[in-house]
Amino acid sequence: MKDPRQIDVPRLSLAQLPTPLQPLNRLHDKIGGPKIWVKRDDLTGCTLSGNKIRKLEFSLAQAQAEGCEVVITCGGLQSNHCRATALLCAQLGLKCHLLLRGETAEADGNYLLDQLAGATISCYPSVRYQQELTALLQQWQEHYHNTGRKAFVIPTGASDAIGVWGYFHASKELADDCEGANIRPRHVVCATGSGGTQAGLTAGCHYYLPETRVWGVNVCDDEAWFMHKVNQDIADWQQRYQLQSPAGEGYSVNVIDGYVGPGYAVAEECIFRTIAELAATEGLVLDPVYTGKAFYALLQELRAGRFGDSGDIVFMHTGGIFGVFPQRRGFHNLNL
Numbered sequence: 488m489k490d491p492r493q494i495d496v497p498r499l500s501l502a503q504l505p506t507p508l509q510p511l512n513r514l515h516d517k518i519g520g521p522k523i524w525v526k527r528d529d530l531t532g533c534t535l536s537g538n539k540i541r542k543l544e545f546s547l548a549q550a551q552a553e554g555c556e557v558v559i560t561c562g563g564l565q566s567n568h569c570r571a572t573a574l575l576c577a578q579l580g581l582k583c584h585l586l587l588r589g590e591t592a593e594a595d596g597n598y599l600l601d602q603l604a605g606a607t608i609s610c611y612p613s614v615r616y617q618q619e620l621t622a623l624l625q626q627w628q629e630h631y632h633n634t635g636r637k638a639f640v641i642p643t644g645a646s647d648a649i650g651v652w653g654y655f656h657a658s659k660e661l662a663d664d665c666e667g668a669n670i671r672p673r674h675v676v677c678a679t680g681s682g683g684t685q686a687g688l689t690a691g692c693h694y695y696l697p698e699t700r701v702w703g704v705n706v707c708d709d710e711a712w713f714m715h716k717v718n719q720d721i722a723d724w725q726q727r728y729q730l731q732s733p734a735g736e737g738y739s740v741n742v743i744d745g746y747v748g749p750g751y752a753v754a755e756e757c758i759f760r761t762i763a764e765l766a767a768t769e770g771l772v773l774d775p776v777y778t779g780k781a782f783y784a785l786l787q788e789l790r791a792g793r794f795g796d797s798g799d800i801v802f803m804h805t806g807g808i809f810g811v812f813p814q815r816r817g818f819h820n821l822n823l
């Protein structure tokens with residue numbers, strides 16, 4: 488059994504790292520309480536912006552190590568993960584095939600970038616996608632094998648045993664940032680959608696920021712689903728790489744439920760308002776699918792006292808900017 492801090496796995500250098508850690512001073516002057524710091528993973532790249540590239544550094548390295556020429560992955564029509572994968576595949580000279588959930592729509596946001604990146608795109612209506620995703624991924628993989636091309640399947644959000652490394656290593660980066668800023672945050676909050684970011688942070692912070700509790704705000708499904716998914720990703724990671732379990736009670740997985748709103752990628756006015764207010768106060772842009780809901784949750788939970796009344800909190804800005812534009816209508820009644 489190995490210490491995860493000491494083993495080397497295949498990795499490509501693709502993201503702009505380290506990303507900055509910045510305090511929200513103007514927001515703090517306005518609302519008081521604990522100071523919120525933002526880890527700017529929206530700055531991992533311009534069109535590559537967001538959290539997925541950290542995981543894809545490992546997934547795509549594995550694809551290349553296995554001699555694959557094709558990468559197949561999946562997500563919603565406006566998936567940030569699919570957009571990052573499509574652009575990185577173009578950069579690396581790999582063929583990218585995206586299986587997207589939803590009817591073909593106007594080319595906008597991430598979906599437009601997928602097309603610019605030259606990805607092959609297959610769209611499936613939601614019900615069929617949900618019922619048949621595993622089979623569809625397998626069918627397309629076989630299709631490529633039959634034409635003599637080895638295809639690598641990356642699951643939703645690159646949240647699997649391989650992807651956990653992305654935020655395991657980001658936790659070390661964050662620990663260095665905190666040391667540089669001379670803070671010892673008690674909480675780290677991130678949006679959670681397929682669980683891999685939270686899984687990596689949970690495992691990584693256990694070693695690198697042991698006094699810090701990691702919270703995922705779920706943007707779909709519920710607490711029970713994510714408790715299971717995050718623990719499963721960590722267990723798969725430990726098994727695949729023969730990693731030791733931490734001493735004591737093991738990893739502590741924490742979910743903040745109650746902020747999904749009407750559904751995945753559907754946001755109420757309070758979310759659009761939070762996005763507009765933070766943009767105007769700090770020049771920081773969140774998105775209505777992930778970070779807007781997670782930041783809104785952070786503010787609500789702060790008021791409710793979940794994080795205490797002082798100290799430092801880190802909000803992980805996981806990106807999502809291209810998801811703002813297809814939802815421009817949500818800002819219409821705000822009188823900006």
Ligand SMILES: *Cc1c(COP(=O)(O)O)cnc(C)c1O
Pocket residue numbers: 537538539567568644646678679680681682683684685774777778805806807808
């Ligand atoms: C995918 C995504 C998340 C959620 O990360 P997971 O690892 O899938 O849980 C959060 N924010 C943004 C902007 C994302 O694209």
